[in-house]
Amino acid sequence: MKLTNEELLEMQRRMLRIRLFDERASKMVKRGQIPGTVHTSVGQEAQVVGACMAVRADDYMTGNHRSHGHPIGKGSALGPLMAELLGKATGICQGKGGSLHLADFAVGSLGESGIVGSSIPIAAGAALSSKLLAQDRVALAFFGDGAANQGGLYEAMNLAGIWRLPVVFLCENNQYALSTPAATVTSGRIADRAHGFDIPGVRVDDGQDVLAVHDAVREAADRARRGEGPSLVEVMTYRFHEHSEGLRLSTDYRDAAERDAWLARDPITLFRERLLADGVAAAEALDALEAEVADEVEAAARFALESPLPEPEVAFADLYTDPSAAEVAA
Amino acid sequence: MSQMTYLGAIGAAQLEAMQADERVIIFGEDVEANVYGTTGAGKSRQAEGDFLQLFGRDRIRNTPISEEVMVGAAAGAAMTGLRPIVDLSYSSFLYLAMDQFVNQVAKNRYMFGGQASLPVVFRSAMFYGLSTGAHHSDRPYPMFMNVPGLKIIAPATPSDAKGLLRAAIDSDDPVLSFEAVPLWGSKEEVDDGEYRIPLGVARTAREGEDVTVVAISGAVPEALAAAEALGDEGISVEVIDPRTLVPLDTEAILRSVRRTGRLVVADPAHRTCGAAAEVSALVAELAFDALRAPIARVTTPDMQIPFSPALERQLYPTRETIADAVRGVCGRSREEAMA
Numbered sequence: 001m002k003l004t005n006e007e008l009l010e011m012q013r014r015m016l017r018i019r020l021f022d023e024r025a026s027k028m029v030k031r032g033q034i035p036g037t038v039h040t041s042v043g044q045e046a047q048v049v050g051a052c053m054a055v056r057a058d059d060y061m062t063g064n065h066r067s068h069g070h071p072i073g074k075g076s077a078l079g080p081l082m083a084e085l086l087g088k089a090t091g092i093c094q095g096k097g098g099s100l101h102l103a104d105f106a107v108g109s110l111g112e113s114g115i116v117g118s119s120i121p122i123a124a125g126a127a128l129s130s131k132l133l134a135q136d137r138v139a140l141a142f143f144g145d146g147a148a149n150q151g152g153l154y155e156a157m158n159l160a161g162i163w164r165l166p167v168v169f170l171c172e173n174n175q176y177a178l179s180t181p182a183a184t185v186t187s188g189r190i191a192d193r194a195h196g197f198d199i200p201g202v203r204v205d206d207g208q209d210v211l212a213v214h215d216a217v218r219e220a221a222d223r224a225r226r227g228e229g230p231s232l233v234e235v236m237t238y239r240f241h242e243h244s245e246g247l248r249l250s251t252d253y254r255d256a257a258e259r260d261a262w263l264a265r266d267p268i269t270l271f272r273e274r275l276l277a278d279g280v281a282a283a284e285a286l287d288a289l290e291a292e293v294a295d296e297v298e299a300a301a302r303f304a305l306e307s308p309l310p311e312p313e314v315a316f317a318d319l320y321t322d323p324s325a326a327e328v329a330a
Numbered sequence: 331m332s333q334m335t336y337l338g339a340i341g342a343a344q345l346e347a348m349q350a351d352e353r354v355i356i357f358g359e360d361v362e363a364n365v366y367g368t369t370g371a372g373k374s375r376q377a378e379g380d381f382l383q384l385f386g387r388d389r390i391r392n393t394p395i396s397e398e399v400m401v402g403a404a405a406g407a408a409m410t411g412l413r414p415i416v417d418l419s420y421s422s423f424l425y426l427a428m429d430q431f432v433n434q435v436a437k438n439r440y441m442f443g444g445q446a447s448l449p450v451v452f453r454s455a456m457f458y459g460l461s462t463g464a465h466h467s468d469r470p471y472p473m474f475m476n477v478p479g480l481k482i483i484a485p486a487t488p489s490d491a492k493g494l495l496r497a498a499i500d501s502d503d504p505v506l507s508f509e510a511v512p513l514w515g516s517k518e519e520v521d522d523g524e525y526r527i528p529l530g531v532a533r534t535a536r537e538g539e540d541v542t543v544v545a546i547s548g549a550v551p552e553a554l555a556a557a558e559a560l561g562d563e564g565i566s567v568e569v570i571d572p573r574t575l576v577p578l579d580t581e582a583i584l585r586s587v588r589r590t591g592r593l594v595v596a597d598p599a600h601r602t603c604g605a606a607a608e609v610s611a612l613v614a615e616l617a618f619d620a621l622r623a624p625i626a627r628v629t630t631p632d633m634q635i636p637f638s639p640a641l642e643r644q645l646y647p648t649r650e651t652i653a654d655a656v657r658g659v660c661g662r663s664r665e666e667a668m669a
Contacts, residue, residue, distance in 0.1 A: 318440050
């Protein structure tokens with residue numbers, strides 16, 4: 001898949017957005033500016049952006065608790081996302097979703113989910129809409145290695161298989177379900193499970209390579225768009241932070257050598273080197289890109305910090321489309 | 331007008347809605363073959379009115395036995411432009427999709443700040459009183475009344491079944507329809523034209539002066555029979571059928587109780603935290619001053635449903651148990667009434 005220089009630089013831009021957004025959010029959790037916690041995608045940016053940029057802007061997407069990277073990768077504006085993390089009135093969900101439940105319908109993001117595996121059937125339904133309404137859209141369902149052991153995934157893969165729904169099931173295998181090594185709770189290879197449904201299942205062994213992820217997902221998305229049905233793409237990656245910010249575990253559940261090996265392969269650094277080596281951009285241009293994204297994230301943080309908190313009555317709105325029903329409920 | 335059964339009225343509402351709007355689709359187990367009688371004329375695949383013939387496989391879809399993805403995919407489809415009706419056949423099967431109902435269907439609009447709307451109907455039938463045993467006899471609507479974001483209808487007559495289901499399909503919010511199998515065969519004159527009964531509006535099934543009986547779903551005809559019998563004893567009973575459990579027509583219930591001063595609630599669901607408990611609490615909170623006697627509930631006891639008819643039949647509200655409760659709140663024993 002030949003990508004233009006603009007597309008390649010846009011990949012780097014989106015990976016940087018995720019990195020800097022999440023690093024900023026991490027600081028804000030520590031400072032008590034973000035209530036609750038967040039789960040960062042630091043270290044997994046190539047896996048997220050490679051997938052998001054392999055589908056169209058109007059394609060559907062569902063996600064999980066590691067939730068900021070997906071909408072950012074799909075093209076969301078950063079300010080309303082950051083404001084949502086802070087529970088502000090200007091948040092993308094008006095302060096009612098928070099980090100775990102981001103959604104930005106304007107970019108096809110139908111919602112992240114705090115319940116592991118729970119959003120996967122939603123993606124199958126969006127793909128059914130696309131098919132019956134002849135919308136030519138694909139649904140990209142992100143889930144982790146933990147969700148690969150939820151039954152709903154296999155119900156969704158079976159349904160998408162028999163109905164030839166345009167779904168790309170994307171397993172972000174960061175190798176740990178919180179502290180539990182995936183290998184100890186997962187029988188066989190996740191990608192191979194697709195074969196039982198007679199749909200393609202591929203594994204991207206180097207999920208730190210944004211182009212490798214992109215190519216695999218692009219093939220799956222193209223296939224789905226041609227009406228040939230769903231695919232499963234498993235991407236091997238690693239999270240650089242703890243499961244969630246502020247979480248301190250007494251056991252060191254990840255092997256030091258393993259961690260060092262993965263940390264040495266920062267997807268953003270790797271792609272920067274590649275862009276330089278391929279002559280896509282000069283170092284100065286990439287530095288400028290980084291500075292630009294840093295400013296953008298800083299502006300988003302400022303917007304979020306300066307935004308007002310929601311009025312209390314907002315808690316009582318939007319349960320139903322029909323306000324008279326909500327009045328009865330309240 | 332024509333004679334329609336409860337089940338036929340459900341089919342009629344689905345037919346109307348399918349004809350009126352191409353975005354309406356039906357999926358579920360065995361809907362292509364019209365096994366449950368609501369997706370066709372009920373005779374054969376060749377019969378006039380067979381939904382598969384009329385609408386084709388895109389819009390009438392058999393599903394695998396996978397409730398979790400049926401419910402979740404319906405939610406996803408509703409969030410993106412379709413208006414699905416999901417036939418879950420037995421109400422006892424809803425539990426298999428509990429996560430999707432509670433965490434996705436009910437919450438998505440709210441937690442995404444109003445970005446989503448979910449125009450979707452989940453139909454299921456309560457096969458109680460029919461010796462289907464513990465795994466098929468559930469009347470689980472109170473569990474779902476406890477989940478904000480869902481609307482719930484429980485029609486008790488053919489006319490209501492048609493009008494409420496049509497309103498449910500038109501609604502931009504998720505609606506669960508609990509249909510009582512013991513009522514499937516009940517018949518009455520039903521308007522053949524299109525009509526909708528707004529959700530949240532109760533029906534006064536019988537007017538009376540002395541006692542209000544709020545009866546739900548399959549308890550409605552039992553309450554009416556009790557009222558008829560009690561009339562002969564000089565007790566005038568008003569029967570209110572809420573029809574919609576969420577939103578609940580609290581005003582209609584309070585209005586009636588303020589007039590009669592007495593309340594009996596007849597509900598085929600279990601007792602603890604049931605629909606009857608909710609109705610009783612509302613009246614106790616909001617119309618305590620009007621009450622001339624303690625509220626009485628006639629419910630299914632907190633017991634699982636046994637198989638043998640000899641064991642099962644005694645558990646649900648009947649005309650006899652409802653009548654006894656009415657006599658009780660009127661300060662009369664059955665013996666006095668017989669005297």
